[in-house]
Amino acid sequence: PDLQSLLQLPDTTVARLGPEWRRKERADVAEGDEVWLDMGQDLLFSFFQRLRTNIYNVWNYPSEAVHRGEEGACLLRMTFDRSGEVVNVELLLTSGYPALDRAAMAAVRKGAPYGALPSAYPKDRLVVKAWFRYDLSRSRTRGSDIYGR
Template sequence: MTTATMPTMYDNREWVAQGGSLLLGLVLALAISKLAIQHEPMPVEAPIQITLSEPPLELPKPPPRVEPPKPIEQPKPQEHVQQKVAAEPIRQPIVTPIAAKPSPAPEANPVSVPDVPVSPVAKTLPKVEETPVVQRNAAAEGRFAQDVRTQIERKKIYPDSARDLGMSGVVEVVYVLDRTGKLMKADIASSSGFPTLDQAALRAVRAASFAAFPADAWVGENQKEFRTRLVFSVNY
């Protein structure tokens, strides 16, 4: 190595040394600042406290105070009026007796009876007439029975065959009539002994016409039984 190059080497070393010290200072400064940042205490946030407040209790309101009614003051009587009334005497009116006149007798007025209104139902209903009570008349019954026998005698026919053969006899027939005079039934009650005469008697009863019962005959009976004797004789 030459002497010419020696100063240059020393210059480079000095520069390197200065740069290293500068770099070291920077590293130390950075390290110190980092340590300061790490050791700086972190701020601690205060915990949030939530308090639930209860609703205020409503106390019942006291009842309104009722004031007692004030006594009504009675008006004081006026003493001077009472004294004046008490001082003046009460005057009684003088009553003059009056002779009482006799009152005339009231005239008798005819009393008018109001018409009773008739209901429409009563107007529509037919009036029921009361049936008068009819007494039984025996004489009317006898006359009717005699008329019945007369009607049968008029219808009686003596058969020619029986007359020619000399048949004769008495036939008693029994028959029933209703109140209108209608023949209900007829039968032989007592035979003559000849069927020809018996049948002639029945034909006479059935051919006769009868009137209705009288109102006073056999009251309360709807039918009546009769008996009639028919005589068949040549000399009759």
Template sequence: MNLTDHQNRLTTGFIIISLLIHLLLLLLPESSLLTTVPKPEPLYVEVRPQAQRERELDLPLPPKLEKRRETPAKRLAEADQVVEKEVAPEGQDSEDLPPPSLAVPAQQPDNLSRREQVVTESQPTRAEAETTAPVSPAGDRLVQRGEQRQEPQLPDLAQLTQISPTTLAKIERDWRQKYREDVAKGDTVWMDTEQDLLISFMRRFRDNIYGVWNYPAHAAEGGQEGTCLLRITINRRGDVEDVELIESSGSSVLDNEAMRAVRLGATYGPLPQSYPNQLLHIMAFFQYNLSRVSYRRPVRMY
């Protein structure tokens, strides 16, 4: 019985101690027993859309000055300006050029001494010596061969019709100056114009013509070369209204082939909507050059 009482007392003591420990845990605050990590404060990030840079066309117009400027600005802005009429020097026509002056041979000085004149008269000329000297049959053949070698060779048609690059450049420059009056109207441009408004149209215009333009075979065999100037009229739909021969290349075959290529290459697509006129006149050079055979094509338009 004593052993049983001793066990009961131990069990009762453990139960009491356990209850006291649990009661102590319940009564004491939680902060005093465990160390808690503080929660970080939330960080708010504002996402803004990317700011778009203002383009030149979107910039607001400058305010108009109430008072007119008395003195002009030192530097004007780069902008297109329309003048009443373009002024250019008048070109020189080939018919207006003065005839080339003949070179006058320089007079020989008369201060030759009498001794030199006597020596010259006393020595027989080479032709007289050959005439008086006896010539063998073998010598006759040598003289005949020498005469055949000395015969001048006549230039062929290709050499006669070929124009030097310097002369060709001068002719083109004179033609551009001569027809500057037409360009001043505003609806006539040269083929090599740098207007941004017509760049795409000019590219289509050039590609279509190169696709159908050929060097006439019989003209190439005959060595015919030259450059002609055409004035081409295009409507807003891109169709050819008229092709006018302004300056001939000297060969009707070459001129007709250039005009045929312009009409055959149509249509060239509509003109830009922002183009102000109903018709577009194009001044274009059509060059035939046999020396360009080694390149991609022996014809060139500019």
């Protein structure tokens, strides 16, 4: 047998596994729960990539916070409609510094729109939770990192 025939899966296996290979879905997305920002390969990868890129492009480290040596991370809950517009931004946990919290929330709004949600996403809205971290050792002009759990 040649290499191609060795690598070829039987038709019954392809038929059985095909839908699972094409379907990129997470249980929390299927159930409609809020999701953590997760850059793993899944249904929302392209949306999350645009979200992070757009936010990084407009997210500044407040100069007054830099001068005071303020660092920390805040947790935000962000709601988007099907077109990728921001519906709501909510502070769930503070960084301990109001200027940092306000700047993170403002960056989410300034970075919009984020492009449409994937057509395979079943809901009209997407709720995403993410940490926004400020670290002076990484940057004194930009927010440092956006991440999930």
